Amino acid sequence: MRTTLQVIAERAGCTRGAIYWHFTEKHDLLREVIERAPFVFFSEAETVSRSTMPFSGLRHCMLRGLKEVQKNRHLRNAIELAVFGSECPRELLGENSADKLLALIHVAVLRGKACGEVKSDTEAETLTPLIFYVFIGALRTGTLMPGDTLLFRKGTDALNLVFDMVLEKKEMSNES
Template sequence: MARRTKAEAAATREMLLDAAEAIFLEHGVARTSLEQIARHAGMTRGAVYWHFRNKADLFRAMLDRVRMPFRELVEEIDEPSLANAPLEAVRLACRQGFVRLEQPRYRRVYAILIHHCEVFGEIDPLAMQNEIAQESCGALIEYFGVAAQQQRLREDISPEQAARLLQASLGGLFHDWLRNHEPYSLVERGMELVDTLLRLVAREPGASAER
């Protein structure tokens, strides 16, 4: 019985997060109330407070469902050979991320964070975006650093420069795609960009394709 109650509570929590996604996307975070979220989920406001302290707590929980640290994306690929192929690890992790971002939930939540959220109370979307960007850039610097140690990175480009070049390029692509995702596939357009950039920073032509 306890297991069933725990499962039901988890299901209720997920329904509230689903409702928050829908209402935040339609009205924006600042203009959405917990009452609206509860109604959309077919519940009372008390149900919201049972699972979340406030709107900021709910917002963070919604964002946590789509967090994808770069190192975890690499680990999901499950290719032991990538330990000695840092540029290919970066390439495949980027592809893994693009595939995730094309899923409706990921697209909705990141659209909310970037285009439908203002600084409001304890919610600071810029701080949250910076946190995600810093984690990603830090991981990229590590992988490009390994590539430099293996003499696979151009001598005139530092690991930090390579990481920031890739991150800035992908950030611009992602923001454009979120504004209008219909015209093209993020996976296809993104991988064209990643492959091009990795060729540019690699020591020799084709060094980014360590396959």
């Protein structure tokens, strides 16, 4: 589904002419929305991945990010456009955010294993996508269905369960 400037104007509570006054094309508007989004998740995740407790820090960063998404409509709109929307050109996002998130999770798992924080013997190559997919599922719920608090809570519970399993040395199967 293509979002028109008319739809954007209606959602923003202004006229289409006002949108054209400030932006020459829709991509300019998308760029501005993404740049103004107060989602500091990536900078926080990079910081905690270098901390003494990288895995626990990542957990808290992810949960805090999800709570912020749930309560901030502007942030939800920006994430919907940038992450879950099909109209946002990749060049507006810079580095592929999925690859960046996978790399941050992988570093936190590896560093967590090295410092003894991660107790699970499950390989980082298995833990990384597991954490990624559970987080993205909870993020998608919080972004696209913010009113469904039960489903959102179940998503954060699932993320906590994965972190608990890894921190408490519960083994997950590496079989495909």
